Amino acid sequence: MIRIAIVGTGGMGNSHADIFSKIKGCKIVAGCDINEARVQAFCTKHSIPDFYSDFELMLEKSRIDAVVNVTPDQFHAPLSIRAIQAGKHVLCEKPLALNYAEAMTMVRAAKKKGVINMVNFSYRNAPALHRAHQLVASGRLGDIVHVDASYLQSWLTSKAWGAWRDNPALVWRLSTKHGSMGVLGDVGIHLVDFVTFAVGDMKSVNAQLKTFQGLKGKKHGVYTLDANDTALMQVEFKSGALGMLHTTRWATGHINSIELLVCGTKGALRINLDQGWDRLGLSLGKDIDTGKWVEVSCPPVPRIAERFIKAIRTGVNDQPDFQRGADVQKVLDTCFLSNASGKRTKI
Ligand SMILES: NC(=O)c1ccc[n+]([C@@H]2O[C@H](COP(=O)([O-])OP(=O)(O)OC[C@H]3O[C@@H](n4cnc5c(N)ncnc54)[C@H](O)[C@@H]3O)[C@@H](O)[C@H]2O)c1
Structure with a gap:
């Protein structure tokens, strides 16, 4: 035991x-x-x-x-x-x-x-992500060219998670002094892991982080609400593919939504976790000429x-082990550097 x-x-x-x-x-x-x-x-x-x-x-x-x-x-x-x-x-x-x-x-x-x-x-517990990883690795989608991914939450506008001002578990996530790296460190990190697990490592990033004016510099009890609440990442993968990743706590109408689109020269896949963790959309073969998508269900995977x-x-x-956690962390560190310099930055 x-x-x-x-x-x-x-x-x-x-x-x-x-x-x-x-x-x-x-x-x-x-x-x-x-x-x-x-x-x-x-x-x-x-x-x-x-x-x-x-x-x-x-x-x-x-x-x-x-x-x-x-x-x-x-x-x-x-x-x-x-x-x-x-x-x-x-x-x-x-x-x-x-x-x-x-x-x-x-x-x-x-x-x-x-x-x-x-x-x-x-999100490694999602069978669809493992299927995406296998499909990309098998070459069935051809060369990957374009990746589009988002992690959208709305707890700064919606009461679905309760009023954030009354919830210390949400308020510390808005304060860098309390160790938060903002939405980038909280859920953008899932996005970086999710995307790179499916598609492969990133080479460089051009990131923009923002703390919207309504909150910037405001105090709430012992918390200074200064952590980023929106992050945009324009990335280049080691394979040469380009990608756009974005995350925000201001995505009104989205409670906790993750989507991934991977487009290759021979086919494409898409995942929308709101529609099921074990479902994956595929457009392959002749279907790419008509833009038809077929939904496939993915076999279960053991949880972390x-x-x-x-x-x-x-x-x-x-997997994912501490080394993987560190590698993903390196992407986040690079996003902070890129945001500060306003420049595309090597990872
Ligand atoms: N993997 C995921 O999908 C996922 C989802 C939610 C949260 N998280 C992570 O889980 C962690 C906790 O998040 P949460 O939402 O449960 O936060 P929370 O604020 O609800 O809970 C944190 C708890 O830790 C306690 N705590 C603080 N300092 C401590 C210490 N030094 N020793 C022992 N206990 C201490 C607090 O009193 C509190 O009860 C965060 O790092 C968050 O990023 C991960």
């Missing part, structure tokens, strides 16, 4: 508890959060025997094999590295770290200790959480 601790028991911590509690061969034995009332309620809700408000104490006292780090972004590196030093396997939430250098420190720490290390790029447990059991690390 693999014994797990969940650290950070907010929205996503609950989601991890639901997922891990259904996986055979593992048991959530401890929860940890600096908010004692929250961790206590979390452990009661999920029938987890031990709760801690002190991470070091948990490492010392609780008999655990692995840590699932679901704290806000700024704590990903320090807590994951401490867990690794204590010999624990780590599944860390995205973004892996606050920058590439910090992410590489995590990669080296995990390598040195020989522990399983994975990052939760959760399941692969994490299997990796611990077999001792063979799986």
Whole structure:
């Protein structure tokens, strides 16, 4: 039995508890959060025997094999590295770290200790993405020329996620002092992983980040609302293909929508996760002359959480690992540099 601790028991911590509690061969034995009332309620809700408000104490006292780090972004590196030093396997939430250098420190720490290390790029759980990866790799679409991808949310205009001003779990995402890299680091990072997993690595980026005037520099309690809330990325892939990626929290009418279009010389694919994680549209062969699309359903894939447990059991690390998290982080760092210089920048 693999014994797990969940650290950070907010929205996503609950989601991890639901997922891990259904996986055979593992048991959530401890929860940890600096908010004692929250961790206590979390452990009661999920029938987890031990709760801690002190991470070091948990490492010392609780008999655990692995840590699932679901704290806000700024704590990903320090807590994951401490867990690794204590010999624990780590599944860390995205973004892996606050920058590439910090992410590489995590990669080296995990390598040195020989522990399983994975990052939760959760859209890898979508069967359609794996099918897209296979289709591009097989050459069935020909040479990839054009890529168009978006991740659209609307919680700055919509009440679908509740009023953001009343929700600390949303407000910290608007404040760089609280470790947020804005919409780029929060969900743009999924977009970069999603697209490069399907199409291949990027060579350069021309990025524009914006914090819209309605929020810029405004204070909300202890938070300064200064993190980017819209990001546009014009990219060139190593293959030579060009792409346009964009993400915003102002996409009124879209709650949490991801779309991908990949066009090649012989065919095209498209994914719209709002229409199903296992569906993929294909235009191939004669259909490209009429613009006809055929919908295909994609076979299930194991979830990241399941692969994490299997990796611990077999001792063979799986993807996406910390190195992958760092590589995606490098793209983000380059977006910040490009935005500051106003220039296309090599990754
Ligand atoms: N992969 C995904 O699809 C996905 C989705 C949502 C969130 N996330 C990531 O999960 C992480 C948490 O997001 P959330 O929405 O659950 O946030 P949240 O604010 O709801 O929860 C974070 C929790 O961490 C606790 N915490 C803060 N500092 C801590 C520390 N030093 N030690 C222990 N606990 C601490 C807070 O008290 C809070 O309960 C973020 O990094 C976010 O990017 C990933």
